[in-house]
Amino acid sequence: MRKGVWITRSMDYDQSQSHMRSTLIPFSPAQPSKWKDPIATESRSLDAISGNKVVNEVNVQVILRCRPLNEDEMHAETPTVILCDEIKGEVSAVHQTTNKQRTYSFDGVFGPTAQQKELFQTISPIIEEVLEGYSCTIFAYGQTGTGKTYTMEGQKMGKSWELPSDAGIIPRAVQQIFHVLKSKDAEYSMKVTYLEIYNEEIVDLLCPNENLDFAVNEAKRSIILMEDSGGATFLRGLKQALIHSADEIYELFEKGSVKRRTAETLLNKQSSRSHSIFSVTVHVKDCTPEGEDLTKCGKLNLVDLAGSENIIRSGARELRAREAGEINKSLLTLGRVINALAEHSGHIPYRDSKLTRLLKDSLGGTAKTCIIATISPSIHCLDETLSTLDYASRAKTIKNRPKVNHRAIKSELIKDLYAEIGCLRKEVNALREKNSAYRSQDHYQNQENQMKEVPYHNKAIDQGDHSSVLLKDKYKENAKNKEKDALIRDLRSSEKALTEQILKLQKELENAASDVSSLSAKAEIHDRLLDENKTRFQNFHVQLSLKLEYLHKAVAASAEQQQQQMKLLDVKMQSLMSRRNEVSEELALQLRKIQDLYCYHIKYIGEIAGEIDRNFQSTCHKMTSEVSRGFSSFGDIFKEKLWEGISAIHELKDIIYSQEDKLTTFVQEQGEVHLRALELSKTSTKATLTFFENLRMHLSNMSKIEEYLQSAIAEKLRELEMKFELRKGCSSLKEWESFWKAQIIERKIWFKKR
Ligand SMILES: Nc1ncnc2c1ncn2[C@@H]1O[C@H](COP(=O)(O)OP(=O)(O)OP(=O)(O)O)[C@@H](O)[C@H]1O
Numbered sequence: 001m002r003k004g005v006w007i008t009r010s011m012d013y014d015q016s017q018s019h020m021r022s023t024l025i026p027f028s029p030a031q032p033s034k035w036k037d038p039i040a041t042e043s044r045s046l047d048a049i050s051g052n053k054v055v056n057e058v059n060v061q062v063i064l065r066c067r068p069l070n071e072d073e074m075h076a077e078t079p080t081v082i083l084c085d086e087i088k089g090e091v092s093a094v095h096q097t098t099n100k101q102r103t104y105s106f107d108g109v110f111g112p113t114a115q116q117k118e119l120f121q122t123i124s125p126i127i128e129e130v131l132e133g134y135s136c137t138i139f140a141y142g143q144t145g146t147g148k149t150y151t152m153e154g155q156k157m158g159k160s161w162e163l164p165s166d167a168g169i170i171p172r173a174v175q176q177i178f179h180v181l182k183s184k185d186a187e188y189s190m191k192v193t194y195l196e197i198y199n200e201e202i203v204d205l206l207c208p209n210e211n212l213d214f215a216v217n218e219a220k221r222s223i224i225l226m227e228d229s230g231g232a233t234f235l236r237g238l239k240q241a242l243i244h245s246a247d248e249i250y251e252l253f254e255k256g257s258v259k260r261r262t263a264e265t266l267l268n269k270q271s272s273r274s275h276s277i278f279s280v281t282v283h284v285k286d287c288t289p290e291g292e293d294l295t296k297c298g299k300l301n302l303v304d305l306a307g308s309e310n311i312i313r314s315g316a317r318e319l320r321a322r323e324a325g326e327i328n329k330s331l332l333t334l335g336r337v338i339n340a341l342a343e344h345s346g347h348i349p350y351r352d353s354k355l356t357r358l359l360k361d362s363l364g365g366t367a368k369t370c371i372i373a374t375i376s377p378s379i380h381c382l383d384e385t386l387s388t389l390d391y392a393s394r395a396k397t398i399k400n401r402p403k404v405n406h407r408a409i410k411s412e413l414i415k416d417l418y419a420e421i422g423c424l425r426k427e428v429n430a431l432r433e434k435n436s437a438y439r440s441q442d443h444y445q446n447q448e449n450q451m452k453e454v455p456y457h458n459k460a461i462d463q464g465d466h467s468s469v470l471l472k473d474k475y476k477e478n479a480k481n482k483e484k485d486a487l488i489r490d491l492r493s494s495e496k497a498l499t500e501q502i503l504k505l506q507k508e509l510e511n512a513a514s515d516v517s518s519l520s521a522k523a524e525i526h527d528r529l530l531d532e533n534k535t536r537f538q539n540f541h542v543q544l545s546l547k548l549e550y551l552h553k554a555v556a557a558s559a560e561q562q563q564q565q566m567k568l569l570d571v572k573m574q575s576l577m578s579r580r581n582e583v584s585e586e587l588a589l590q591l592r593k594i595q596d597l598y599c600y601h602i603k604y605i606g607e608i609a610g611e612i613d614r615n616f617q618s619t620c621h622k623m624t625s626e627v628s629r630g631f632s633s634f635g636d637i638f639k640e641k642l643w644e645g646i647s648a649i650h651e652l653k654d655i656i657y658s659q660e661d662k663l664t665t666f667v668q669e670q671g672e673v674h675l676r677a678l679e680l681s682k683t684s685t686k687a688t689l690t691f692f693e694n695l696r697m698h699l700s701n702m703s704k705i706e707e708y709l710q711s712a713i714a715e716k717l718r719e720l721e722m723k724f725e726l727r728k729g730c731s732s733l734k735e736w737e738s739f740w741k742a743q744i745i746e747r748k749i750w751f752k753k754r
Contacts, residue, residue, distance in 0.1 A: 057399040060363070061107045061370040062392050063122060064091050066377050067147040068112035073378055080377040082385065084111035093386055096379060097557040104389045106396070112377060116154050116165070119372075120172045126300075126370055127176045131284055133296035133404040137303060137362035138169060141334075141391070142374030143384040144271055144307030151372055152304040153257065161247045169372075170278060170302050171250060177282065177300075178246045187285035190243040194256040195223060195235070197354050198274035199326045205256035205276070206239045225354055233357055243280075253278060261323075271307065273323045275330065275355050278302045296404070301362065305331065305355075308384065325535035330355040332538050335391055337363055342394040368402045371395050383546055590673060591687075597666070598691060601659070605698065608652060612709070615648050616747070653706065660699060667692050712750075 066082050083092040083101075092103045108122045126136045140148035154168025163171055181188050194205040202223040224236040243249055261273040279301050286294040306327040333353035340348045341364045350360045362369045373392035375385045 057401055058368065060395055060398040060400060062396045063108040063110065063119070063370065063372045064104075064106045064375065064389075064392060065110040065114065065119065065147065065151060065372055066091070066112055066375050067150070069377060079379045081379045081382050082375065082377040084109050086111055086114070091375075091389065093382065093389065095553075096382065097554070098560070102386070102389075104393050106373075106392065116151075116168060116172075119151065120169055123169055123173075123370060124176060126368060127173050128180065129368055130280075130298035130300045131177065131180055131282060131296070133284075133298045134402055135299045135301075135361065135367040137301040137359065137367050137369045138173075138372065139301075139303030139305060139359070139362070139369075140372045140374055141305055142307060142388050143376065143381060146307065146374035146376050146381075146388075148307060148372075148374050149272055149304055151374060152302060157250055157254065161250045170253065173300060173302065174246050174249045174253075174280065177280065181282075181284070189283045191240045191281050192243055192249055192252060193235075193238055193240055193279045193281075194253065194276070195238060196260050196274040196276045197330070197358075198261055199323060200330070200354055202235065202238075202354060203274075204237065204239055205259050206241055206252060207259075208239070225357060227357070231360075233360065249280070272304065273306060273327070275306050275327075276304045277358060278304075301367075303359070305334075308387075322532075325532070325539055328542065329353065329535045329538055332542065334359070338391060338395050338398065341398045362400075364398055364400060366401055366403045369398075369400055383550060387546070586673075590670065594670075594691065598695075601663075601695070604659075605702070608655070612652065617744075619644070649706065649710065656699065656702060663692070663695060 064084075066084050069078060069080065079096075081094045081096065083094065085091070086109050088105070089107065089109045090103050090105045091109055092101045094101050108119075110119050123138060126138065130136050138152075140152050142148055150166075150168065152168050152170055154171070155164040155166035157164060157167070157171060163175060177190075192206070196203050196205055202225055204223055223238045226234045226236055228234070241248075241252055243252075256278070260276055279299060281297065281299045284296045284298070286296055288294055308328055308331045330353040333349060333356050336349050336352070337356045337359075339345075348364060350356045356363075361367045371392065373388050373395075375381070375388050
């Protein structure tokens, strides 16, 4: 055994041709004895001798990673609905319609700007535990296009096998394993396997066949999944590659990744169409405190699941739709397993898909497990994101019972290996007996004895009478020949009958075979249809529950919105009612004011008329008294009084004009008020307008009266002048006075008439 790399004989299979071996590969850590695998034997014996150290239950670790918006999403200015609090380890999803937040907490949260290196720093303690002999699983789970492959594999390596800055967990984990082994100067051996589950078929990605025609190589690469009575899982036909350096792993991994099935969908330019599991098993030599040799056997499973996808949104058709259906089906089973474990249900449906059968030990078993849930920040993925967050937070409650399951004492290991070799030898002998012209020892001995008996018999015949013996012999020979001929005839006829029988049987067998093959073809079609229907039903069920949930939320949101609108309407109605009341009160007030104003103006006009009357009377009176004072000054006085009368009329006119202005302004104000409350104030506006129409009529009447008065006064003055001229001829003052009295009476009558 050399320092650095330690390889057990049993693992070093056909190193000259290839460093691969293909046998029953144990997938779960504990192995039963009946499988003839040296690694299995080793792990079993380790358990038995050292007694595995069972630690307490530990929860499955869940880390959440949210990718950044991609170029298309940024170009379309897609809104984001995810908030990551890396310090608190919390993620919040903001609901678009209700604006409510749902917050989830995880063992680690990495937002859109988080680097691959930072994420790996959180994962790296798990790698250390692999080298302590634990079985550890890291798997990425999430909707299609959310960054599972980016997280697990990352940027491809160059030819120099140097880690690029965007390298994912797998290359970083390999680098760390080798780094730790080197720093401890440990003796170790290492092997890797790489498989994919495509349409429920397990396919070996390390199959050395370089021909990439999948259809041709499908059968050769297909692996059989088996389970023993104890529930341990085995893979028959899976190749294991013995590894001596990190570069060897990188090379194998890149070659295997190329063979993995990917395709372009509407949601991801390079979407993985299969689940992949890359496993690294490391045996590290150690020793007990007593100085006895030990071997620790740790295993690291790195799983990149295919993404769940909405077939409508991913645009999958025909083959792609079938792939998506199978992917969704196995993810649905994974979800059911997670639910059953979270709810401590009695039955865990591991057996419903190959993926869950292979991950059985990682979920609720003896492995240490870390799930990386990947999500998109886009508003368009919110439903799928919420579903991933729900599954991830349920997975947090799953408890595993990890154990250091591969500790061994070397001498016991060798003893087991010898026993294993014994078993293998027996198996080889049995196979030879079955397949070749092998003769057992007893059979061989009988044949030898028979051969020896023949010469001894011939010797006895030589010793008798020669001629009689010859006759006897001839007779005997004839009889024997006849007997022989009869026998041969019998044999021939029975052979013929037998041949006929065989042909008949063969025909029947052929018929039966064709019946069986047509039946099995039908059964296959039936199974396929059943599977397809099951997948369709499951997809439909998933879609339906998503849609129902969405509908339920939409109905709740719209009900809430309606309630709010009703409240708003109520408030508006109340304010409208109070405003209407205010407006009606205001209008009533305005009407009252108009009424008062109208009364006031009527009264005022009456007063003006009275005043005019009085003025006229007093003017006439003054004129009369003045005239009576003397004829000489009468002309001047009369003129003065006349001017007074005219200016009084002008004043009156001004008053009327100013009143008219005021009224016009008021009408304008009223018009504005009425415009504001258009519908409600139509009637009052009409009334007001009529009122103003009347008022205007009155005013025009007044102006007519005024005009008439002016002309009448002028006429009367002319008359007066005339009469004055005539009076010049009056004989006495008394006569003149009576003349004026008659004139005044006449005027009064005329006024009254007016
Ligand atoms: N954290 C990230 N930072 C930068 N780019 C990312 C990140 N996560 C994902 N991407 C990019 O998003 C695209 C889709 O990622 P990826 O193929 O890893 O998704 P997936 O979940 O594996 O999808 P599928 O399930 O369809 O295989 C890739 O171009 C990848 O480079």
